[in-house]
Amino acid sequence: MSPVVLVLIVPAAASALLALLPGYRLGARLNVVASLLTFLAAAALLVLPRPAPNDYLLVDDLNIVFIVLNCFVGLTAAMFSAGYIGHEIETGHLSPPYVRFYHAMYQLMMFGMNLALVTNNIGLMWVAIELATLTTVLMVGIYRTHEALEAAWKYFILGSVGIALALFGTILVYVAAQPVLGDGTPSMVWTNLMKGAPHFDPALLNLAFIFLMLGYGTKVGLAPLHAWLPDAHAEGPTPISAVLSGLLLNVALYAVLRFKMLMAAQPAAIAPGPLMVGMGLLSLIFAAFMLYRRRDIKRFFAYSSIEHMGIITFAFGMGGPLANFAGLLHMVMHSLTKSAIFYSVGQIVQIKGTQKIDRIRGLSQSHPALGWGLALAILAIAGMPPFGVFLSEFLVVSSTFARAPALALLLVFGLLVAFGALLLHLNSLIFGEPDSPPTPVRISPSAFRLHMAIVLMAGIYLPGPLVDWFQNVARLLG
């Protein structure tokens, strides 16, 4: 069986199995095992020869980056989740039936995201992103507190509107393709669309792209459509915050990138770049200022995700081999660093029993390993050398300076504002007098350390084959 099928079947089967199995310990272990198998299947895609694209499945240089990243963070988040959930059960925040539901939804979400990434069909992609959204909505609301339900409802309504707009855009793409490619399924297949794009009606494609950008842009968390994101991150279980920031935003971005490539294949259509550059810059600068007044630690890092998605969208909007390379690298680095931060924050919140930044102080004294680890991760996400985020941000800025200095100034301004906010909060979180006695840390830090090690490695030395691979994808993106 081809690994691309396994990437889909393993999470789907695991979801059904987890829904049936009682016992949260067994469920948590099975969740990790299933995620590991999915990751191995994804890694096999890298090594084995790729299957030829058919009407439903496609593996190419672009989506394989996303699939491997998705399955890797899915695995480490499952590892973190096992310890996290155990603590939530002991403290009575979650009951075993809810945890069973949570594990089943986790694998269903992985299935939805992987399907969105490997599908060759724009309609199926839409259905898959909707499935992934629905499952995360259910997990965000799992604590059943007033705030959690409110966050889930807001996410639900805004996500549904976004997804509805994206569907209208998808229909418009079909209407543009149908006269060229004929009725039925062939007009919804990526590989056909890319070949036929030069003959599509440009005006119709323009309109379609605006709907798709607004629709999937809502899911990427771009300002001004980001309102669901901070709530969903703050009120859900922390492993889900990590997965939302690290993966789901990327999946929506992948959809935007695919449609951008389609637009680029029809020279008479508007250039999609300026729209993406504008929304990216707006998100970056807006989120950078919003970082200052945050009092909830998870909400704080959620705004940081909006900021980084803005940078990534900006880079892809600029286009060209260098900016695309930088955008792709930044996406990978952000996913790894941000999920690592959420693994660390999840433990801190469980130890301190609060998400308020004011009440989390002196981590360097009360929990040195955890505190210094978080400090390093915050420095990494702020773009300090020697971490990988520095490298990718540097590439984004330098490639922009060469082509549009005015935009580069705005970009640097946003980055500096965000940097200030991150250092400010870093100071209050790590230093000062701790207000609670040290309590033991229960969760294994392996997931956090693994991510940070990769981010550090990438900052010091990028292996040659990886660079070649990313450069190839960057060329593909145009």
Place this chain on the structure above:
Amino acid sequence: MGHMSFDIAHLLAGGLVLVSFMMIYQDRLHALLNTFTLHALVLTAAVAWQAWTQGADHLYITAAIALIFKAIIIPGALYRIIRRLGIHREVEQVVGTGLTMLAGMGLVALSIVVMLDVTTKATAFAREDLAFALSVVLLGLLMMVTRRNAVSQVVGFMSLENGLILAAAGAKGMPLVVEITVAFSILIAFIVIGVFLFRIRERFDTVDLGALDRFRGEMR
């Protein structure tokens, strides 16, 4: 497509826009649900007509889902919910009816101008169908932003979705329409269950600032 079948399709799609307008000025939830039922019935007729003229049998399934799910089950469930929640009397509107109607007319004009302008190469039917569908979508969005009540927001979302189904049914030979209808139905079922289980009455109309400040960091 013959002259007659074109006219009838035109009539039904235009009817859907008209019913969308009717929903905008319903200021009671009960009447709003009645109008939504009418909306779903018109959609059923429009999709069934498309299925017949295009000879696309799978669209009959979409029409059947629209009829059974949206015209019978969902309004029935929502009637029960609003009676249980005791909110069947009024709909709170953020903007006045007159202003909303004017905004609605502006949106319809916008969608017709935009759509007829960009679809010059498509067939006459596809052009007008898309223009009507976009109008229904925009009117649904308008309804979602001008209402505060969660139930009327759900109704606004469903009418928006009806516009999408109309567009998908009108795009000749579009695959996956049935699957998309089913996916949407599941989405709506979740929303309705959510409203019922969690007794959501008001929409949460804050954007992170203001009233949300008091929740921040106070979870658990």
